Amino acid sequence: MSDIEIAQANEQREMKPITEIGAMVGLTAAELEPYGRSKAKLTLAAMKRLRQQPLGKLVLVTSINPTPAGEGKSTVTIGLGDALRLRDQNAVIALREPSLGPVMGMKGGATGGGYSQVVPMEDINLHFTGDMHALTTAVDTLAALIDNHLQQGNALNLDPRRIQWRRVLDINDRALRHVTIGLGGPTAGVPRETEFDITVASELMAILCLADSLGDLKRRIAKIVIGYTYDRKPVTVADLGVTGAIAMLLKDAVKPNLVQTLAHTPALIHGGPFANIAHGCNSILATRAALELGDIALTEAGFGADLGAEKFMDIAAPALGKTPDAVVIVATVRALKYNGGQKLADLKTEDLTALQTGFVNLQRHIRNMKRYGVPVIVGINQFTEDTEAELKLLVDLCKQEGTTAVPADVWGQGGQGGLALADALLAALKQPARFTPLYDNTAAVKDKIATIVTKIYGGAHVEYDRKAELALRTIAKNGWADLPICMAKTQYSFSDDPKALGAPSGFTISVRDIVPRLGAGFLVVMTGTVLTMPGLPKAPAALNMDVSDDGVISGLF
């Protein structure tokens, strides 16, 4: 059965009213704003009340570098949540919201898979509770207000060539990567070049996910640098006078969404910034609510641990005010064999040599995570084709690193398939966590970047293009140097070369540009080519999708 078939069969038979799921973790019906019968937003009042609650333990789920073989990080997070509930633990899951663009492009959802899914998966993968659309609208309304300002006399003296704020759509639309707008004469705007990003790449998504309240969201929006004047002074949303309007458009989007897994574990699905250009973690409001509602909160960070987990530790955790009590690194035999040189088509064949060779990728992620002073375990997301020998080798290799690794068949068996992993996690949570941040924000920008490159990526040098050097001067001049670093790097490798698998070392990272994101509160360091607007493939997944006259969807995963 496909993921959607499993989900639909179970949704119809077994989904509980969302008020029941809320009640499991002490939320009253009045504290939930229903969106249909199986989705709800937490009210602002509920969020306020929960601030009095003690916080549970925080588990960060991350993974090796992604490969075409698939890792299944969300699937493991969900399965682990269900397994913990089977062990009578009050576990609550916090995950990112899917972006619709990739859904229409490539088959493969962001709601887990098999018997470890969050439901209703169709709704979550499509419009859900409208957060993504509210963000798109807010981003594009701000853009329209900026271009209108140019049109109506440009009192702020904005340089149209130096406008930083870009429009977005939650669609993979490569034809919008580079556009000219404002054509058609004096009544149709000021002509200028610009670019569209996908919604999840916008600073506003990062802001939504780092804000700790509606008030904080507003304060962050006010600080967004929308561009520069002709004499290079930064211009903010506050200068434009539309902070309130943009925040107003996000008054509901700021509230975390509650759904359930197929096994009825409560799951908060909220926010989903890109893990390359932004920090790649669900909203801290959702993670915080999970910590307040559950004794164990499971959250995941995007892409591999070099990108998502590093940013969780150094950007999200300080905003959250809580550091992880344990880290689970998800790996698969397949992906490690791919890292070790086995071809994609051959991955179903046993290859212990490739596994041993590719293990270096996992090894470096384990060592990196341990550097933060937090207990680390490895969750092996099991595939049918994995052989006994391969699984044993992988467990042994981890053991040599002093790390517990446990296979889990959560795709095929749901929580039952993750009981051993859950037990390992519970043991890890009994170990002490002594969190140490990677760098100090007051260090020089180049030093902070060098720390990430040498200590996390295993690189040797960092070189800066002229544009990056100029950006550093702007950052210094405006007093923005004390912000944390958000690396924009390929997710496929520790280096900035997506083809360098395994654990490359001695390489140089090239920094093309450094973009200050004052609202999000970080400096985006651009390395290599990072696409902020994906394209559709030759045969988009959309070609297979359909809806019956009775509203039943097919072909979605």
Add this chain to the structure above:
Amino acid sequence: MSDIEIAQANEQREMKPITEIGAMVGLTAAELEPYGRSKAKLTLAAMKRLRQQPLGKLVLVTSINPTPAGEGKSTVTIGLGDALRLRDQNAVIALREPSLGPVMGMKGGATGGGYSQVVPMEDINLHFTGDMHALTTAVDTLAALIDNHLQQGNALNLDPRRIQWRRVLDINDRALRHVTIGLGGPTAGVPRETEFDITVASELMAILCLADSLGDLKRRIAKIVIGYTYDRKPVTVADLGVTGAIAMLLKDAVKPNLVQTLAHTPALIHGGPFANIAHGCNSILATRAALELGDIALTEAGFGADLGAEKFMDIAAPALGKTPDAVVIVATVRALKYNGGQKLADLKTEDLTALQTGFVNLQRHIRNMKRYGVPVIVGINQFTEDTEAELKLLVDLCKQEGTTAVPADVWGQGGQGGLALADALLAALKQPARFTPLYDNTAAVKDKIATIVTKIYGGAHVEYDRKAELALRTIAKNGWADLPICMAKTQYSFSDDPKALGAPSGFTISVRDIVPRLGAGFLVVMTGTVLTMPGLPKAPAALNMDVSDDGVISGLF
């Protein structure tokens, strides 16, 4: 008190759970999908069950040509619904959804005013239940799929210069009126010129509002002409193979939304196509549901009766399968005086001459509506400054036309202020309605246009630009001539000159182009300059908007 203050005071004190509102008209809780506590969508199952219900009486609310003085058509529709309920009539209201673009631009909502409002007005005016966002996403996903088709080899031989499908945003963004996309080299799309419209101007909005089921929606989407091949053959969504995906994105948007007035009258708010470029009426699914749930269904048509009501009669009613039992034309003393030459700044001063002169505008609308064989009354939306003498003169002038006119202070008094108008409407509904369509769809395209121009607009001639003549050939060649006509004309005048107020005659209408909309099922006849992407004013309403830390909105109207 401002509209939002009245609404907020009443919402908090008095809004009923939406399930109670549903119960008033026989909808069970299971037939409603809640969106928060005071909004819900009707389920597809509910819509199916209602098909067995007898239909109530249909009242179409329309108006004179809009002026800067304001007419208050929605306010009267809402107040009339409340008044009918006070007269123990089972009245149900069907209205269009507001577009967010104008909300951010110009103060003034689409949810009525004063004590005749639908609530929660903030939500309805902002993201509501996400219909507008779903439409935007569906339109732009189709556009991305079209450009991706060009990028991936263009198997359909689409001529990039003749692509008809445009992207949309629900934002007033004039800088997107004329753009070039696909710049940036071979990996970033095929360069071409295109335009963005506001969402409500898209054919997909018209389709949503004319479809009588999810199945019909799909059939209409399949027929959309997205462009032409190099050898001028039409290419449809079905040819592109993405009908199912686009329909899937609208699976929830197709369901009518239930809310309430301040006096708890059930109101279905669903769909909102432009009344110039499209047909300007809420969805026929909402109107049909109102007819099935109520004994009297009140719906409104956009702009003046020359545009909105004509299209309701000749485009929407056939799709609905039901013609109006009565028509209410909304007029104001102020707007008629403005039509009669009084200056905007002087409208608070009594001017019987200007009123008598300007009455010709209302007179022609009355005669036009009577032509359809339906009882017609006039609802005078009363303003504080209207004098006794002015109101009496207007009532008398209508009487000379054989038409009952009744002042109504629904803004200030809600339903209580509309009781006399409600009584007049009930009397009109006892008169026989013998509907006669204006034209026969099988007539020649030019004859159908001439009929509208001479019989409704009072014009003398129609002239066709070369582009329009070429379009007529394309229409003939492809066998599309039997579709009804959707005139795209300025709303401010019977003519195509927005400055020609009153009741101009003898004029010539210039047809620039004729655009076949096969999915909507009409031919759009472009006259004068009709903007499909509005701009923001010098001081946008957004500047005054705010949201408190507790989520309370201010400055929205």
